[in-house]
Every structure is written in structure tokens, then in C-alpha cells.
Amino acid sequence: NAGVTQTPKFRILKIGQSMTLQCAQDMNHNYMYWYRQDPGMGLKLIYYSVGAGITDKGEVPNGYNVSRSTTEDFPLRLELAAPSQTSVYFCASSTGLNEQYFGPGTRLTVT
Amino acid sequence: AQSVTQLGSHVSVSEGALVLLRCNYSSSVPPYLFWYVQYPNQGLQLLLKYTSAATLVKGINGFEAEFKKSETSFHLTKPSAHMSDAAEYFCAVSNSGGGADGLTFGKGTHLIIQP
Numbered sequence: 001n002a003g004v005t006q007t008p009k010f011r012i013l014k015i016g017q018s019m020t021l022q023c024a025q026d027m028n029h030n031y032m033y034w035y036r037q038d039p040g041m042g043l044k045l046i047y048y049s050v051g052a053g054i055t056d057k058g059e060v061p062n063g064y065n066v067s068r069s070t071t072e073d074f075p076l077r078l079e080l081a082a083p084s085q086t087s088v089y090f091c092a093s094s095t096g097l098n099e100q101y102f103g104p105g106t107r108l109t110v111t
Numbered sequence: 112a113q114s115v116t117q118l119g120s121h122v123s124v125s126e127g128a129l130v131l132l133r134c135n136y137s138s139s140v141p142p143y144l145f146w147y148v149q150y151p152n153q154g155l156q157l158l159l160k161y162t163s164a165a166t167l168v169k170g171i172n173g174f175e176a177e178f179k180k181s182e183t184s185f186h187l188t189k190p191s192a193h194m195s196d197a198a199e200y201f202c203a204v205s206n207s208g209g210g211a212d213g214l215t216f217g218k219g220t221h222l223i224i225q226p
Contacts, residue, residue: 031211033213035216042115045213059215101157102154
């Protein structure tokens with residue numbers, strides 16, 4: 001049972017480039033989440049999904065897109081990367097009741 | 112809207128001393144509250160959670176927290192600090208009952224353990 005996995009672990013992007021952060025979970029959780037963590041700040045919710053085919057915006061969705069075609073996967077797409085998107089990105093999943101399980105994170109730098 | 116305030120971005124205690132990390136919340140619905148711990152370059156791990164059952168909640172690694180509705184607080188304590196407790200600690204509140212639509216996190220408290 002791998003839990004929540006994220007790839008890549010690290011990435012450097014140039015301004016204006018695009019990329020997809022991958023997230024997968026093997027716990028059969030319906031609910032999945034993307035957060036970003038900036039230095040000295042807590043995590044902020046970008047997008048979440050309550051099941052395959054259903055997504056909704058969180059607190060900071062601008063500049064990102066998501067899709068959820070399967071229960072297991074919840075990729076986060078960055079279009080036209082900007083320096084403000086330099087952050088650590090965490091994916092999480094849950095049953096929808098209480099605890100969220102977090103992945104190890106992706107550290108993204110945009111220069 | 113939900114919010115969480117963690118008092119003190121850094122807390123330093125001696126090994127063996129009491130650990131007290133403060134968390135106050137604001138919630139428009141009955142809150143579900145969580146404490147997570149983050150070790151360097153790792154993801155978040157759940158320490159404990161309050162889900163409207165017992166107000167004193169026990170978690171892993173000897174930590175516990177008490178929900179006080181009148182004070183809108185959920186402070187984290189541990190009677191005796193260990194060097195391995197050095198980490199970043201986050202308090203979080205559910206955006207709705209159960210947290211199905213995500214959590215709102217505080218800014219975190221960095222716990223330093225002095226030998």
C-alpha cells in the first residue's frame with residue numbers, strides 16, 4: 001500500500017512553460033486535494049475533487065487546472081508558469097470523513 | 112469563512128520540558144480540528160483530530176489537545192519533550208463538517224528542542 005504518491009519530487013521551470021504535477025492514491029479514496037505551501041505559511045487549498053469527474057476550486061485556484069478521470073489519479077496542470085507559483089505542492093486524499101493523507105510533495109521553482 | 116491562528120512561529124523548549132503549542136480557530140460551522148506534524152522535506156502526518164466526541168484528544172507520540180469551545184482554542188501539549196519532536200506543527204480546521212471540501216491551515220509553529 002503506497003498511499004499517496006507524487007511525481008516529480010523536484011522541478012525547475014522557466015517562466016511561461018507548462019507542466020503537470022502527478023498525484024495518485026491506492027486507498028480507493030473518493031476525495032482528493034491539492035495544496036501549496038509557501039515559506040513561513042501554512043498550506044492553501046488550490047483545488048479539490050469529491051469523485052471522478054467532479055472538481056471544485058479552493059482558495060487559490062488561479063493559474064492552475066485539474067482533472068479527475070479516475071478515482072486513483074488527480075493531476076494538477078500549471079499553464080504559463082510564473083515566479084509566484086514557486087512553492088511546494090502537496091496532494092492529499094481522504095474518505096471525506098476527517099483525516100487527509102498527504103503525499104511527500106513536489107518542490108517547484110519557476111525562474 | 113474558516114481561519115486558524117497559531118501563536119508563535121517558533122517555540123523553543125528544553126528536552127524533558129512541557130511542550131505547549133497554541134491554536135485558535137474561527138469557524139462558521141461546528142469545527143473538526145486537526146494537528147499535523149511535518150518533518151524536514153516530508154509531507155504532513157496526522158498527530159490527532161477532534162471530531163465532536165471527547166474534548167480531550169490523545170494522539171500519537173504522546174501528544175494531546177483539548178478542545179475549548181468557549182475559548183475557540185485547540186492547544187497541543189506534550190508533558191515531556193524529546194529531541195525527535197523537533198519539527199513544524201500545523202493546526203487545521205475543516206472547511207465544512209468532516210473536511211470533505213478541504214482544510215484551512217494555520218501558518219505553523221516550528222518547535223525547537225534544546226538539549
